[in-house]
Amino acid sequence: MSVWPAWEVREGDRATRWLHVRLAFADGARVEALAVVTEDGVRVEEARARPGLSLEDLAVFADWIEEPLARACGVGPGGGDAAGSGAHRARADGPAGPEGGRLVAREYRAAQAEGADPVLAVMGATGCSRRGALRLIGRARDAGLLTPRHARRRAAGTAR
Missing domain, CATH: 3.30.390 (Enolase-like; domain 1)
Incomplete structure (x- = not known):
């Protein structure tokens, strides 16, 4: 790049x-x-x-x-912000804590039930970018609030 x-x-x-x-x-x-x-x-x-x-x-x-x-543009350690004002704005990571995870899971499942894009629903509910919404969805999955993205499949007749 x-x-x-x-x-x-x-x-x-x-x-x-x-x-x-x-x-x-x-x-x-x-x-x-x-x-x-x-x-x-x-x-x-x-x-x-x-x-x-x-x-x-x-x-x-x-x-x-x-x-x-x-x-x-000089953002980072020792640099200014992207606009040159000298005060870098921190990005919100979305809703915090267990309540935030429940909000993400609730919006995700509601969108799935309606046949809508669940990521867009989380974006709308949290105000996060697509990347931020995907990060929140991953955290909700890790917390057990959503099913895993890819279910592990076993071949028929094989046991572990």
């Missing part, structure tokens, strides 16, 4: 940065994008992919490139 600056606009102590992003894969696939980094997060202004991205891939693209863009 390559990241390089396009331009920056400053207003007082706030900054908005546009960056070029290029991803090249071993199989020859490529994604080029123009991303905007502000204190509110990352937005993708333009993306070109060869072969084209599915809607699902495009939906998670900004989350996928967020960390490398933050590093390019």
